[in-house]
Amino acid sequence: xxVISSPxxxxxxxxxxxxxxxxxxxxxVEQLKPSTGASGGTFGxxxxxxxxxxxxxxxxxxxxxxxxKPDPIxxxxxxxxxxxxxxxxxxxxxxxxxxxxxxxxxxxxFFTNGPADLMGRxxxxxxxxxxxxxxxxxxxxxxxxxxxxxQVMDDVSLxxxxxxxxxxxxxxxxxxxxxxxxxxxxxxDRTMKVADLGRVVRREQTGPFDNFAWPxxxxxxxxxxxxxxxxxxxxxxxxxxxxxxxGSILLFLSTGTPIQALVVPLIPNQYRPGVWGGSFDDDLxxxxxxxxxxxxxxxxxxxxxxxxxxxxxxxxxELTNPDPVRRGDGRARRQIGRPVGLDRIHQKIHxxxxxxxxxxxxxxxx
Amino acid sequence: MxxxxxxRRLIPKWRPxxxxxxxxxxxxxKAAPSQILSGDKDELERxxxxxxxxxxxxMLGEVLSFSVHPDLLPRVLDVGxxxxxxxxxxxxVQASLINDLSRSNGESNLIDLPPPFIATDTHxxxxxxxxxxxxxxxxxxxxxxxxDLAQLxxxxxxxxxxxxxxxxxxxxxxxxxxxxxxxxxxxxxxDKPDQAHQLVRRHQRTPADPWLMASEIALADLAGAESGFLxxxxxxxxxxxxxxxxxxxxxxxAIAMEEYQAGNLKRARDAQRRALLSPNDNMIxxxxxxxxxxxxxxxxxxxxxxxxxxxxxxxxxxxMDMSPDQVEHHAQAWHAEESFSSRPIQLLSTLxxxxxxxxxxxRWISAGLLSDPLDRGLQINQAFLRARAGQGQEMAAVLRRxxxxxxxxIEPYAKAIEGLYEYAQGRFDAGDQLYxxxxxxxxxxxxxxxxxxxxxxxxxxxxxxxxxxxxxxxAKASSALSEYPTFDSLMLLTIxxxxxxxxxxxxxxxxxxxxxxxxxxxxxxxxxxxxxxxAGAKAVVIKGAK
Numbered sequence: 001x002x003v004i005s006s007p008x009x010x011x012x013x014x015x016x017x018x019x020x021x022x023x024x025x026x027x028x029v030e031q032l033k034p035s036t037g038a039s040g041g042t043f044g045x046x047x048x049x050x051x052x053x054x055x056x057x058x059x060x061x062x063x064x065x066x067x068x069k070p071d072p073i074x075x076x077x078x079x080x081x082x083x084x085x086x087x088x089x090x091x092x093x094x095x096x097x098x099x100x101x102x103x104x105x106x107x108x109x110f111f112t113n114g115p116a117d118l119m120g121r122x123x124x125x126x127x128x129x130x131x132x133x134x135x136x137x138x139x140x141x142x143x144x145x146x147x148x149x150x151q152v153m154d155d156v157s158l159x160x161x162x163x164x165x166x167x168x169x170x171x172x173x174x175x176x177x178x179x180x181x182x183x184x185x186x187x188x189d190r191t192m193k194v195a196d197l198g199r200v201v202r203r204e205q206t207g208p209f210d211n212f213a214w215p216x217x218x219x220x221x222x223x224x225x226x227x228x229x230x231x232x233x234x235x236x237x238x239x240x241x242x243x244x245x246x247g248s249i250l251l252f253l254s255t256g257t258p259i260q261a262l263v264v265p266l267i268p269n270q271y272r273p274g275v276w277g278g279s280f281d282d283d284l285x286x287x288x289x290x291x292x293x294x295x296x297x298x299x300x301x302x303x304x305x306x307x308x309x310x311x312x313x314x315x316x317x318e319l320t321n322p323d324p325v326r327r328g329d330g331r332a333r334r335q336i337g338r339p340v341g342l343d344r345i346h347q348k349i350h351x352x353x354x355x356x357x358x359x360x361x362x363x364x365x366x
Numbered sequence: 367m368x369x370x371x372x373x374r375r376l377i378p379k380w381r382p383x384x385x386x387x388x389x390x391x392x393x394x395x396k397a398a399p400s401q402i403l404s405g406d407k408d409e410l411e412r413x414x415x416x417x418x419x420x421x422x423x424x425m426l427g428e429v430l431s432f433s434v435h436p437d438l439l440p441r442v443l444d445v446g447x448x449x450x451x452x453x454x455x456x457x458x459v460q461a462s463l464i465n466d467l468s469r470s471n472g473e474s475n476l477i478d479l480p481p482p483f484i485a486t487d488t489h490x491x492x493x494x495x496x497x498x499x500x501x502x503x504x505x506x507x508x509x510x511x512x513x514d515l516a517q518l519x520x521x522x523x524x525x526x527x528x529x530x531x532x533x534x535x536x537x538x539x540x541x542x543x544x545x546x547x548x549x550x551x552x553x554x555x556x557d558k559p560d561q562a563h564q565l566v567r568r569h570q571r572t573p574a575d576p577w578l579m580a581s582e583i584a585l586a587d588l589a590g591a592e593s594g595f596l597x598x599x600x601x602x603x604x605x606x607x608x609x610x611x612x613x614x615x616x617x618x619x620a621i622a623m624e625e626y627q628a629g630n631l632k633r634a635r636d637a638q639r640r641a642l643l644s645p646n647d648n649m650i651x652x653x654x655x656x657x658x659x660x661x662x663x664x665x666x667x668x669x670x671x672x673x674x675x676x677x678x679x680x681x682x683x684x685x686m687d688m689s690p691d692q693v694e695h696h697a698q699a700w701h702a703e704e705s706f707s708s709r710p711i712q713l714l715s716t717l718x719x720x721x722x723x724x725x726x727x728x729r730w731i732s733a734g735l736l737s738d739p740l741d742r743g744l745q746i747n748q749a750f751l752r753a754r755a756g757q758g759q760e761m762a763a764v765l766r767r768x769x770x771x772x773x774x775x776i777e778p779y780a781k782a783i784e785g786l787y788e789y790a791q792g793r794f795d796a797g798d799q800l801y802x803x804x805x806x807x808x809x810x811x812x813x814x815x816x817x818x819x820x821x822x823x824x825x826x827x828x829x830x831x832x833x834x835x836x837x838x839x840x841a842k843a844s845s846a847l848s849e850y851p852t853f854d855s856l857m858l859l860t861i862x863x864x865x866x867x868x869x870x871x872x873x874x875x876x877x878x879x880x881x882x883x884x885x886x887x888x889x890x891x892x893x894x895x896x897x898x899x900x901a902g903a904k905a906v907v908i909k910g911a912k
Contacts, residue, residue: 034412135416138424174431175424219405219431226434228399255459256423257430262459264434265466268387270394274436278394282541286509287387293505299459301504313504 013112013120014045014062022124024106025051028058043079048129056105057129062122082198082208087125089168089197096166100159102179102195103128130179130195134249137180137190138256146305147360149253150312150353152178155192156249157346160242163194164342167203169238172196172216173245175252201238220245220258223288223322226273229280231324239340240324246342247319250312251295254303259292259320262299266291288322296320307359311352315345374655376584376620377554377562378547378577379648379678380517381703383510389646390612391577392544405435414445423457430460433467443468491518491705509539513548520706523736525556528706541571543578550581555706555738559589567594576602576609580616583624596624603640611643619649626659635660635898639880644668647676654682661901663877677703681713686853688860693717708734712743720861724751742772746779753787761787778807782820789831797827798835818846819855826862876902884909 021027028047044059061083066075090104105126113120134152156178163170170177173194180190199215201207209215214225222244224231231237251259269275271287278284296316304312321327329348332341379386386392410432417425426449433442446464449456456464468474498515502508516531532552539545546569553562563585572578572595579595579602586593599617606614618641625634638660641649650672653664664673673679677700684692694717701710711734718727728751734744745768752761765783768776781804788797801824808817825843828836847855879899885892886909895907 135424135428136420136422138422138427175428219434252424252427256427256457257459257463258427261430261433262463265463265470268384268392270390270392271387272436273434275398276394277396277398282539282545283392283394283543286539286542286545289505289508290383290510293501293508293511297501297504310504317505 012062012064013122014060016112017045017047017058017060017110017122020110020112022049022058022110022126023108024126026056026058026126027051028060032057044083044125049126055129056126057102059125059127060122061125062120064119067119078208083123083125085207086198089200089202090125090127093163093166093168093197096162098159098162098166100155100162100191100193101197102130102181102193128181128193130181130193131190132180134175134178134180134192134252138253145360146254146303146308146312147353147356149250149303150349150356152192152253153246153250153349154346154353156194157246157342157349159192159194160246161343161346163200164239164242164340167205168197168200169203169234170194170197170200170216170242170245171209171214171238172199172220173242173249174217174220174258175249178249203234203238216241216245219260220248221260222324222327223260223263223273224280224324227276227280227284233325233338235338235340236324236327239342240327243319243328243340243342243345244324246345247316250316250319251300255299257299259295262295263288263291266294285323292320292322293317305356305359308352308355311348311355315348315352318345374652375588376580376616376623376648376652377588378551378581379704380513380548380551380555380706382517383514383544385703386544386548387510390610390644391547391616391646391648393613395609395613405432405438407438407441410438410441414441417445417449421454423455423460426454426456426460430463433463439467439471443471443473491522494518507538509535509542509545512538513545516548516552517704517706520552520555521737523739528552529556543571543575546571546578547581550585554585554588557740559585560591563589563591573598576606576614576617580620583617583620587624587627593624596621603637611640612646615641615643615645615649617641619645619652622660623652623656626656635662635878638662639896639898642666642669642880645672647672647678650676651678651682654679654686658875661875661878662898663879666880678710681710685713685857688853688857690717690721690857690861693857706737708738708741708744711737712741712747715744715747719747719750720858724754727751740767740771742768742776746776746783749780749783750786753783754790756787756790758787758791778804778811778816778820781807782823785824786827789827789833792831794828794831794833794835797833814846815850815852818843818850819852821846822855822858826858879903879905882907886910 015031017028018031019028026049028049030048032046032048034046043065044061047058047060049056049058061079063076063079066072066079069075087104087107090102091107093101094104105128107123107125110122110124111117111120112122156173160170160173177194177196178192179195181193182190199209201210201215213228213230214221218225222241225241231240248259251257251262255262264272267287271284276284296313300316301309301313318329319327326333327340329341329344332339332344378391410429413425413428413432417429426445429442429445432438443464446460447468448454450461450464495515495518498511498518501511502515505511512531512535516528516535519525519528519531529552532549535545536549546566550562550566553559553565563582566572566578566582566585569578572582576599579599582595583593583599586596599621603614603618603621618637622634622637622641625631625637638653639662642653642662642664645653645668650664650669653660653662653669654673657664673683677696680696681693681700684690684696693713697710697713697717701707701714704710711730715727715730715734718724718730727747731744731748731751734741735748738744745764749761749764749768752758752764761783765780769780781800785797785800785804788794788800801820804820805817808814808820821839821843825836825840827833828839833839847859878901881894881896882899882903883892883906884895885906888910
């Protein structure tokens with residue numbers, strides 16, 4: 001939800017909603033310009049909305065732009081399909097009590113020029129508003145402290161465990177989609193939630209992104225997708241991808257750089273994505289395992305509290321295993337159905353965060 | 367006298383993994399995917415604008431995330447360079463990544479790096495071993511790190527630990543070509559060529575993999591077994607057109623050696639030609655070792671390029687060119703690349719022995735025997751040094767070990783060394799007798815070249831220890847050397863610069879070319895004719911000219 005300049009675009013009803021008050025009482029007070037990697041899933045425009053003392057994020061979609069496309073029927077079909085899917089997913093997550101996923105607050109249609117002008121009708125998806133994302137939280141003294149890192153990881157891993165329990169794989173976990181909210185008065189620090197469910201895939205339900213080679217941002221994708229390898233099993237292809245992106249968040253918090261950007265330079269030229277013509281086999285995996293191991297050893301380990309370094313390194317290795325078949329909690333992967341086990345990983349991170357907090361308190365006292 | 371290097375075979379090279387992974391043997395013959403992973407330029411510009419507005423390390427991290435797209439890397443580097451020069455908030459890892467990306471893009475360092483830590487009070491392998499152990503402690507399934515660890519373990523003589531590391535790597539990545547070939551090379555190192563051969567021969571990957579087929583053929587030769595892939599390899603060369611010459615170099619080279627040994631010289635030369643179309647460092651070293659056998663000129667651009675990247679071949683070339691400084695330089699580089707191997711150490715210890723730098727020679731021998739305590743060549747050199755220093759008991763102990771293991775084969779060398787010891791003690795008659803027996807035994811096994819080499823050592827020893835018949839001994843050596851010069855004896859003479867033992871190069875026979883240029887004056891065209899030419903053929907042939 002950053003406010004930055006972007007090239008001028010033709011204005012359609014979704015662009016002229018500033019100052020409008022919806023039937024539900026939300027007033028759209030500020031149009032938000034798109035942030036980097038705002039895939040969003042739909043061609044919406046974001047607004048900050050207020051109602052009394054509350055603040056919300058409203059995503060507005062209109063149908064005019066679609067009508068100008070070469071195949072308007074197909075475009076409308078996609079637009080409606082994507083918007084409905086995102087709304088349903090958000091509503092489902094809120095209903096299931098997913099506490100670390102941005103909440104769904106409602107949905108409504110609105111006529112910008114009165115009921116007679118059907119072209120001026122827009123769809124408004126109202127959801128919880130955050131304060132800022134991980135990229136802006138990391139400032140001043142560089143990377144987050146080990147304790148802060150684990151607290152953020154605690155929240156994000158819980159969010160993913162909640163989504164996975166509901167049969168949803170996020171597929172686009174990255175720093176801009178991890179948002180801080182100030183909802184919990186009990187915690188002095190911020191609570192982080194996962195946003196942008198526009199690219200999710202659902203286990204029990206078909207969706208618009210099921211057949212995409214990679215629905216999310218390729219910069220943050222797991223390594224198998226760089227090479228066009230899509231595992232057949234759900235856990236390996238979907239839940240394991242989320243696990244890898246969670247591991248990348250850990251590196252981002254600790255070093256200021258996602259793991260992907262650190263790994264690629266360590267891959268010998270002939271094995272690089274776009275160059276390697278072979279399959280995702282033992283030859284390639286050996287190289288990827290080595291490159292990942294070196295990144296974690298050289299860049300992650302020095303940033304960790306020595307008392308908990310082994311525990312965090314074990315989690316980092318489990319999350320960023322380049323082999324999607326083995327990625328995730330080791331014990332969980334040996335169970336029937338081979339779940340990735342982000343719930344177990346969340347528990348381990350939670351325990352490490354508590355320990356880090358205790359160590360830090362002890363250091364402050366002494 | 368010292369021994370020559372053992373015969374070289376085209377078994378896999380065991381370099382540091384990082385070096386092997388850059389070579390074709392670790393790659394795939396399949397073409398790169400047509401889909402290019404290009405990034406979104408507009409997205410990047412938005413990320414840059416975001417960073418310029420907030421200038422947080424987090425926003426810079428977002429910009430750096432675009433570096434995974436090669437097409438966007440220059441723009442990312444512009445921003446990275448700006449961040450460093452403007453002293454913007456950035457993490458140590460970000461600064462280091464920007465610097466590394468900049469250097470890999472051919473630019474200079476953007477940050478001041480601390481000098482690399484070099485421990486002066488520890489063994490040179492201690493630090494790399496510690497680092498590999500740390501890597502493996504947090505990631506025990508890193509098969510490639512295990513290969514590097516095994517190499518260092520083998521270099522310091524811990525062959526049991528090295529074998530465990532190799533076995534673990536094989537369990538972790540049983541189908542990884544680099545792991546399979548390295549394991550095979552390791553078994554050769556520990557004198558288990560049968561096991562090396564069986565590993566490659568039985569592997570499910572070998573029938574479709576020219577690199578493994580080449581290894582199987584060479585290992586079968588070494589193990590004295592019948593190759594299961596010689597015929598298949600020949601068919602493979604004819605039928606498989608999807609493999610580039612770089613992927614077929616070792617297979618062609620291995621077949622060339624087999625054809626040569628079978629007496630099929632024409633086929634051998636043709637296979638050697640194919641092997642030299644795009645040789646790797648292993649093949650080029652093999653070609654230099656066998657250049658007199660095949661009589662092929664090693665001067666094409668591909669060969670010279672491969673030569674520049676093979677320290678082993680450069681050592682052999684420098685030895686043949688009688689350039690001791692180059693031998694020293696490249697042998698040390700070769701040793702750094704294959705620290706477990708005794709071959710570069712044999713050459714270095716011999717070179718220092720030739721130069722009369724006996725303490726340096728002794729140091730290299732000790733390092734080599736740590737890796738392979740039973741190495742024949744190093745033990746011969748060690749016995750030579752002991753004899754020269756007048757350490758009779760120590761010399762006898764080394765010779766006893768050699769005789770118990772190698773029996774008759776070692777006898778002429780042992781006699782010559784004992785002769786040297788007698789000279790050093792001033793017992794010239796006894797020395798003459800022992801040297802004479804050594805020469806006779808070399809002649810009996812039809813090695814007049816080694817007999818001449820032995821006579822050269824005797825002449826030098828007679829000079830060093832003031833033998834009363836020095837002139838007569840030198841004349842005999844000179845006569846033998848003029849008839850049977852070898853590169854070893856010529857190198858020794860070059861270094862010692864003996865005026866009464868003139869250096870006489872062996873006559874270089876006319877070589878065959880791998881291709882010829884054909885000029886057609888009628889059509890005014892120049893074409894290339896591929897194929898091994900007759901010996902001494904011209905580089906350019908004018909069509910129709912008599």
